[in-house]
Amino acid sequence: MADFPLTFTRLRFECLAEDALRFGEYRAGSNLRGALVNIMRRAACPYSVPALAGSAPYAPDPAHTATCPVCWLVAANESPGVERRGYVLTPPLNAPSFLPAGERFAFHLTLVGEAQRFLPYFVLAVPEMGRVGVGAGRGRFTLRRIVAERLNGAEEIILDEGETVLRPNFSMQSHCDVLARAAGLLPEGDPQQILELRMRFLTPMRLVWNERLVKTPDFAILFARLLERVDELAQQFAGAPRRAHEERIHFSQLALQVRLIEQDTRWVEVSSGSSRTGTQTWISGWVGSARFAAPRWVWRELLPWLVWGEAVQVGKDTVKGNGVLRLSF
Structure with missing residues (x-):
């Protein structure tokens, strides 16, 4: 795509x-x-x-x-x-x-x-x-x-420091930049070679699946929520068409080939208050790191969308800082 x-x-x-x-x-x-x-x-x-x-x-x-x-x-x-x-x-x-x-x-x-x-x-x-x-x-x-x-x-x-006027000559980033970042991350080698991807969850990762909180880093669920988020952002803010059903199924099957091989995560309870409404809401999630393994050819297809996850964060309450993740092999 x-x-x-x-x-x-x-x-x-x-x-x-x-x-x-x-x-x-x-x-x-x-x-x-x-x-x-x-x-x-x-x-x-x-x-x-x-x-x-x-x-x-x-x-x-x-x-x-x-x-x-x-x-x-x-x-x-x-x-x-x-x-x-x-x-x-x-x-x-x-x-x-x-x-x-x-x-x-x-x-x-x-x-x-x-x-x-x-x-x-x-x-x-x-x-x-x-x-x-x-x-x-x-x-x-x-x-x-x-x-x-x-x-x-x-x-x-x-x-810059001391300036009062914005410099307007910066450029936005596109999917081409995401693809270049993904290509730079992925090690070269045989397509069947098993590679380990490390994910660091730097702020609470709050995912919901089947109306229940997910408290461990399940890759298939994480990727499904990530792809859903990126697609809905593209539809709402870039006029993108809905991703084809066959393509969604394809990515879902690829994500199921990824195996969690190590995790060092913990659940943190965090609440967020509203001065306007006087209410508290929970924005809890897991933080830490996890390692996932899959053949190189699987990562080649999934990695661009994981890089999008780095860019726009994943899960609930991203506007409040949740869902920050970083990738490395």
């Missing part, structure tokens, strides 16, 4: 802690996403302002929803549980729960397909996030630099 139409842009936001930051370990993504959404609601969408007591809530019209980044990306959800968000957040990885003032940290935002047109709104929201503060105690930070990362390791500076 070399003509897979989805594209994406991955930005790294390099920041400096002005106060002590309490990220909360695996809640870091949820805390950052909450701060981001609150800023965007307040700054970009009049329908996000709470209605007066006793009055009916505001209902945005379709024309507003189509052009408003908050409604289109954050608030509006025409099909709850089905509709995908056009962005993912990758929290600071391996950062301590408590970050002293004066320390640097970085997080990432990835926008896909049509969602990339709203990139300036995200960029403008981050400095205000830092001014208002994030996490317990509302620790403040300043944005120092924005860098566009590419799958081949190249970087393009979008906003």
Whole structure:
């Protein structure tokens, strides 16, 4: 499927802690996403302002929803549980729960397909996030630099330290970049050679199968959820047609040939709170690593979609930082 139409842009936001930051370990993504959404609601969408007591809530019209980044990306959800968000957040990885003032940290935002047109709104929201503060105690930070990362390791500076104007000459990434990354990862050799792929799960991986949480790294289930996610993102944000049934069956059968040979994972209980609704939701999942074995020819077909999983994350709550994985042979 070399003509897979989805594209994406991955930005790294390099920041400096002005106060002590309490990220909360695996809640870091949820805390950052909450701060981001609150800023965007307040700054970009009049329908996000709470209605007066006793009055009916505001209902945005379709024309507003189509052009408003908050409604289109954050608030509006025409099909709850089905509709995908056009962005993912990758929290600071391996950062301590408590970050002293004066320390640097970085997080990432990835926008896909049509969602990339709203990139300036995200960029403008981050400095205000830092001014208002994030996490317990509302620790403040300043944005120092924005860098566009590419799958081949190249970087393009979008906003350097001391600058106030974005450089617009960066390019989005496509399936061709994904294929090149996959080809670079896969060792050369006999097609029948058994190769071991290591997956590192850096933030909670939360998968559901048959309405139940999956608490071990089952490759067939993980790959099925990954392919489902990538396909739905492509349909919703790039106008892609539905993948042919025969192709889905083909990939399902390939995934069943992959064997789990080693795992070092643990389940972490994580909750995410909403200041707007006052509710808590669970975003728990497994973290750690696992090794999977399969013939080289199987990996050759599956690897491009696994690389897409690196790019857009996998499972539930990716907008809150869940589902970050890394691949290596």
